[in-house]
Amino acid sequence: MNLLLFAGSLRTESFNRKLLAVAQGILxxxxxHKVTVADLKTLALPVYDGDIEAAGMPESVKTLGQLIQSADALVISSPEYNASISSPLKNAIDWVSRLRPIPLEKKPVLLMGTSPGAFGSIRGLGHTRAPFETLGSFLYPQPFAVPKAAEAFLPSGDLADPATKQKLKALLQNYVHFAQNLSVK
Known part of the structure; x- marks a missing residue:
């Protein structure tokens, strides 16, 4: 299975990048499994602007679209911004939605995330579902959120709580099975 992973955060020391690295290790x-990690910071997508699009689709958008198109499934780890979708992730979705065919259509997506608060990023992940659903992605029904991100990781980057890591491992196994059963390619 060809899996594309990326974080909905640009910050180099992002807790969501750490969670994604743990998922990558498990996968x-x-x-x-072929696991590819995309970096929205490195891609440097401009803020969506119809004038930029009219002048020509940015190469970074085409690159992200190709990565999504070639993947069998996506795993996205995103923080919540004020209990909603992160702006870097929303911007990436908005740009990719302008490509034809739409790379996210019929693509299995697992949403997960972490944040410093007690809810992890679960409130934001609820909002994050909407654009994926609108674009015809197949969202895995069970998101994964890690609360208290500042305490959730060891200095090595691994999850501090073995039970949380085991839950993530089981979730990823179930998600891969879900994605394989969709047979959308």
Whole structure:
């Protein structure tokens, strides 16, 4: 299975990048999985602007679209911004939605995230579902949120709580099974 992972955060030391790295480690334990990690910061997508689009689709948008199109499934780890979708992720979705065919259409998506608060990023992930649903993505019904992000990771970057890591591992296994059963490619 070809999996594309990316964080909905630009910050270098983002807790969501850390959570994504843990997920990447779990997914690469299975040799038949090809895991690619995209970096929205490196892609440097401009803020969506119809004038920019009219002048020509930015290469970074085309690159992200190609990465999504070539993936069998997506795993996205995103913070919540004021209990809603993060602006870098929303911007990426808005740009990719302008490509034809729409790369997110019929694409299995797992949403997860972490934030410093007691709810993890669960409130934001609820809002994050909407644009994916509108674009015809197949959202995995169970999001994953890690609360108290500042305490959730060891200095090594791994999750501090073994039970949380085990829940993430089980979720990722179930999600991969879900994505494989969709047979959308």
């Amino acid at each position: 690469t334990e299975t040799p038949e």
